[in-house]
Amino acid sequence: MFSSFGAGQSGANFSAKKEGLEAAARLFALSDGMADDDEDDPLSEEGSKPEIQGKVRFKNVSFAYPSRPDTKIYRDFTVDIDSRQSVAFTGRSGCGKSTALQLLLRFYRANSGSVEVDSEDVTNINIGWLRDNIGYVGQMPVLFAGSILDNIKVS
Amino acid sequence: MTADAADVTAKAIAVDNSESVKKAIPTANAVPIEADLGDVKKEEQATQVDDVEKGDIEIAVESDFVDDVAPDITGVSKRLQQYSQADILYAITGYAGSIIVGALPAGEAVLFGMITGNFFTIKDAQEMRDTNYALSMWFFLLAGLSFIGNVCMGIGLGVSGSRLTRRMRVLVFDKLMRNSMGWFDFPEHSTGELTTSLEEDSETVANVTGLSQGQRIQVFSCLAAGLIVALIYSWQIGLTAIACVPLIIGSSIIQAKYASREPSTDSLIKPATLLERSFADIVVLQAYGLQTEVSLKYSATLAPDIKYKKKQAGYSGLAFGLSQFAVFGTFSVVFYVGIKMMLTGQLAFTDFFVALLS
Numbered sequence: 221m222f223s224s225f226g227a228g229q230s231g232a233n234f235s236a237k238k239e240g241l242e243a244a245a246r247l248f249a250l251s252d253g254m255a256d257d258d259e260d261d262p263l264s265e266e267g268s269k270p271e272i273q274g275k276v277r278f279k280n281v282s283f284a285y286p287s288r289p290d291t292k293i294y295r296d297f298t299v300d301i302d303s304r305q306s307v308a309f310t311g312r313s314g315c316g317k318s319t320a321l322q323l324l325l326r327f328y329r330a331n332s333g334s335v336e337v338d339s340e341d342v343t344n345i346n347i348g349w350l351r352d353n354i355g356y357v358g359q360m361p362v363l364f365a366g367s368i369l370d371n372i373k374v375s
Numbered sequence: 376m377t378a379d380a381a382d383v384t385a386k387a388i389a390v391d392n393s394e395s396v397k398k399a400i401p402t403a404n405a406v407p408i409e410a411d412l413g414d415v416k417k418e419e420q421a422t423q424v425d426d427v428e429k430g431d432i433e434i435a436v437e438s439d440f441v442d443d444v445a446p447d448i449t450g451v452s453k454r455l456q457q458y459s460q461a462d463i464l465y466a467i468t469g470y471a472g473s474i475i476v477g478a479l480p481a482g483e484a485v486l487f488g489m490i491t492g493n494f495f496t497i498k499d500a501q502e503m504r505d506t507n508y509a510l511s512m513w514f515f516l517l518a519g520l521s522f523i524g525n526v527c528m529g530i531g532l533g534v535s536g537s538r539l540t541r542r543m544r545v546l547v548f549d550k551l552m553r554n555s556m557g558w559f560d561f562p563e564h565s566t567g568e569l570t571t572s573l574e575e576d577s578e579t580v581a582n583v584t585g586l587s588q589g590q591r592i593q594v595f596s597c598l599a600a601g602l603i604v605a606l607i608y609s610w611q612i613g614l615t616a617i618a619c620v621p622l623i624i625g626s627s628i629i630q631a632k633y634a635s636r637e638p639s640t641d642s643l644i645k646p647a648t649l650l651e652r653s654f655a656d657i658v659v660l661q662a663y664g665l666q667t668e669v670s671l672k673y674s675a676t677l678a679p680d681i682k683y684k685k686k687q688a689g690y691s692g693l694a695f696g697l698s699q700f701a702v703f704g705t706f707s708v709v710f711y712v713g714i715k716m717m718l719t720g721q722l723a724f725t726d727f728f729v730a731l732l733s
Contacts, residue, residue: 222480222487222732223601224702237591240582245451247543247576250569251550260555287560327556 260326260347267346272353273338274303276324280333283316283323293319296333303338318359325351452583458542459584462535466584469531473589475524477596479517481604484732486513488608492725528589536585544577562644567651604733609722612730615705615712622701629694646676 276299283294293316301307309317322328323335326342334341342350364371459466490507497503551569558564582588598620606613653660653669660669709731716722 222484223597224705236582236587240580240587241451241455243576243579244455244543244583246572247547247580248451248454250572251547261553263553285560286557287562322556 260329262347262351264347267344267349268340269346269349270338270340272350275336275338276301277336277339278320278323278333279336281323281330281335282332283319283328283330285319285328294330298333321356325354325356455539455580455583458546459535459539462538465531465535465538467531468527469533469535469586469589470592472524472527472529472531473592474596475520476528477593478600479521479524480597481600481733482517482520483514484601485604485729486510486517488729488732489725492728495724528586528593532584532586532589536581536587539584540577540581543580544573547573547577562648565648565651566655567647567649568645570651571647601733605730608726608733609713609716609730611716611722612709612713612727615709619701619705619708622697622704625697625701629690629697644676646673649673649676 278294278297278299281294281297282292283297284290284292291314293314297316299320309320311317319328323330324337324342326335326347329343334343336342337345337350364374490510493503493507493510497506551573554564562568602613602617602620605616649669649672653673660666713722713727713731717724717727
């Protein structure tokens with residue numbers, strides 16, 4: 221009698237363990253979504269680390285964002301930009317101005333064709349190295365907490 | 376998509392183009408707010424706004440919600456064990472505490488039963504006083520054990536549980552940040568979803584090893600100690616009680632079986648995503664006066680949850696009722712058997728009383 225009251229008072233929840241395991245399963249699924257050797261991992265050690273001059277070429281690039289595969293941003297897009305050349309892209313919304321930069325930074329991969337820096341395909345260059353060598357100012361500039369000096373140091 | 380929703384998309388994109396609301400992600404890439412507004416029709420809105428504010432209506436949801444397939448949990452225990460390996464000492468201390476705390480009621484029953492039995496069986500007043508005085512001192516031991524057990528349980532399991540939560544959070548966050556941009560574009564990987572998952576799921580994981588596990592161990596320790604004491608004082612009463620254990624366990628299983636089924640819908644976005652999108656695009660939302668529509672939509676995304684909770688409450692009520700039935704049923708059977716045996720002289724009063732109380 222006392223034991224059954226004691227058991228009742230403990231507040232034990234036998235479904236909690238299953239809930240916990242399911243929550244863990246969801247978290248593991250989330251973290252396992254990416255393999256450790258994923259070549260798009262920004263911390264990946266793969267790829268070359270060439271001295272970068274800054275010649276950029278988009279060669280027959282086709283691209284659609286993975287979440288909207290039916291909306292083609294580029295079809296056979298080709299452009300050559302020399303080192304130290306200033307280039308501005310203009311155009312209506314959604315025509316692929318920012319996309320060019322995102323492909324150059326390897327935020328996404330081209331579906332076909334290639335994006336090259338100094339004639340080297342960006343997918344062959346170490347992703348961290350590539351990004352370290354590109355100064356990127358987004359449409360919404362971000363200031364990190366800290367002094368201006370700290371912010372300059374980050375970039 | 377309805378005409379209304381399409382209209383809203385057009386507006387959202389139009390604003391997006393203007394210099395005032397430039398976003399870091401390109402427009403083609405952004406999940407349009409159209410997805411958030413969905414198919415709640417205008418005419419329905421007109422009649423439902425007031426009711427929704429009172430909180431007493433259900434909005435017609437376009438899809439029936441189906442029972443989700445529970446995530447695969449095989450192998451998860453093993454991985455969790457690996458992650459909690461570092462805190463094994465804390466966990467062991469906690470579990471030891473749980474076992475002690477669980478066994479206490481049985482000890483209490485022994486003392487209580489013997490003291491009460493003495494009132495009926497010992498005739499000499501002085502002898503009764505002396506015996507019961509000595510017995511009552513044993514309660515100090517119980518008090519001490521209770522203190523030690525609860526402290527061990529609280530510290531050991533509190534620490535091991537919270538450390539596991541922290542480890543899971545860091546592990547998942549670490550991995551998430553390394554995903555490619557494309558991965559984050561999918562609505563199921565929206566900031567809202569990820570934040571909620573990281574917060575809620577990590578917290579829930581502690582149920583596997585933390586205080587919650589301690590409480591379950593406490594129950595087993597409690598029932599085992601009770602049955603052992605009952606068997607020692609009267610094996611017949613003990614066996615009768617054991618016969619009723621499957622009923623108690625069965626009701627727990629029913630409760631556990633239905634506990635984790637979460638509702639899922641095909642077309643509705645989750646509340647967390649909607650909230651995140653709304654706050655992220657608050658400029659658009661306010662500029663076009665979409666507050667009411669978005670709030671209605673938010674209400675709609677919460678509706679399946681309410682349905683789920685109702686169903687859930689039904690099942691846990693049923694399971695709780697069953698376990699109560701099991702407990703009281705056990706009492707009645709034990710009393711019946713015990714009284715019969717006492718009448719036939721097979722069982723002494725004190726033994727019966729201790730066995731019953733335990």
